[in-house]
Amino acid sequence: MPDPAPRHSDRPRWRRSGALALAALVCVGALLGWRLGPARPPVVAVEIMAAGPVTRVLAVNGKIALRERLAIRAAVGEVVLSVAVAAGDVVTAGAVLARLDDRQQAAALRQAEAALAQAVILQAQAAAEFGRDRDLGAQVSRMRLDDARRSLAGAAQEVAGRAALRDQARIALDHYALRAPVAGTVLTRAVDPGQRVDTATTLFTLADLARLRVETDVDETYALQIAPGQRVRLLLLGSAETRMGTVEVVAPRVDPDTGGLAVKIGFDALVRAPVGLTVTANVVIDSRSALTVPRTALTGGAVFVLRAGRAVATPVRVIDWPADRLIVTAGLAPGDRVISDSTGLHDGQILREEGE
Structure with missing residues (x-):
């Protein structure tokens, strides 16, 4: 039998296809490289250092x-008869805030006033008697005149004593009226009519x-x-x-x-x-007048200064303060171009300034 027709291998065809594909990729890569060029460096914002007025604020x-807050207490322990104010009321100096039951003290004052009036009458009688004896001259013995003089002096002392007691009773009676020592506003009221109060409890607080x-x-x-x-x-x-x-x-x-x-x-x-x-x-x-940098520019005690397109780590001293900007005391000079945000940067990194 005749030999079958010889079979041609597919390998050369596969090799030719692969070569063509590789050539196409090379061409595309070359075209993209020509179009895009080398990778461009990251863009950063910079601040040009210049001294200016800085206020450090906390x-x-x-x-x-x-x-001032004044605590008003009773000067005597007694039952409250009436309360004239409420919390929030504005009062003048001397205004009555509350009154205590003063009937006993009022009676004591009346007695003191009556005793003083009686003493004044006796003083007037002693003065009249002394005047008569003095006017009689030689017709009155010296002993009688001295007695009249002593009686008048004693009557005067009695009047003075009774007047002092009357004044004390009057002052004591005034203690039964609680008054505002200064003009102001009633902040608190802790008393109502009918309550018995003591001298230790704050009844009102008052303030201007x-x-x-x-x-x-x-x-x-x-x-x-x-x-x-x-x-x-x-x-x-x-x-x-x-x-x-x-x-x-x-x-x-x-x-x-x-x-x-x-x-x-x-x-x-x-x-x-x-x-x-x-x-x-x-x-x-x-x-003061000083250089300042954003807090975001600082990293590990240094900032990055952009010089000739590269980040240069520059140690600085700053006044650490709770603020967005920090005062620089050493390490920078006017004209330095400080990168505003140091995040992700490293010393010597090639960078491009924003706007270039």
């Missing part, structure tokens, strides 16, 4: 507080709501930075108006439990606000 939250201040605590980390006389910008919750004040009192000790230093701030101008309202206080620690 921000704390505080509360509106009273400068026009004399307010801010009380706050500063973390002990900044305790050495706070001093009386520092200016403060104050913003009351719910108000867009910034008010000015001054640090008036700095506590002499740090609270060992909270680590806070108590600070009291006075307002420059009259402020009317509810006690307990939250206030943001920005205490001006100092003002």
Whole structure:
């Protein structure tokens, strides 16, 4: 039988197809490389260093507080007859807040007044008798005249004593009326008619709501930075108006439990606000001309300065402070181009400045 027709191998065809595909890939790669060029460096934002006015501020939250709160107590123990005010009432100095049962003391005053009136009558009689004896001259013995003089002196002393007792009784009677020692607002009332009160219980609290201040605590980390006389910008919750004040009192000790230093701030101008309202206080620690960098630029005690397209790690000294920007005290000079955000950067990295 004749031999079958010879079979041609497929291998050369496969090799030719692979070669063509590889050539196509090379061409595409070359085309893309020509189109895209080398990988471009990351873009970063920079700040050009220049000295400028800087105010270092410590921000704390505080509360509106009273400068003074007066506790009103009874001077005597007795039953309350009437109460003239309620919490929130505004009173003038000397206004009666409540009256106690003063019937016994009023009777004592009447007795003292009657005794004084009787003593005055006796003094007048003694004075008249002494005057008559003196006018009679030689017709009256010296002994009688001396007796009349002594009687008059004794009557005068009696009047003085009775007058003092009357005054004491009058003062004691006034203790049965509880009065406001100063003008202000009644903050609390803890008494009702019919109650028996003692001298130890606070019946009313009174304060001048026009004399307010801010009380706050500063973390002990900044305790050495706070001093009386520092200016403060104050913003009351719910108000867009910034008010000015001054640090008036700095506590002499740090609270060992909270680590806070108590600070009291006075307002420059009259402020009317509810006690307990939250206030943001920005205490001006100092003002100067200095270089500053964003906190985000700092990493491990250094910043990155962009020089000739590369990030150069530059050690700096700053005043660490709870703020978005930090004052630079060493390591940078005006004109340095500091990268604003150091995240993900490394020394010597090739970079491109934003806007180039």
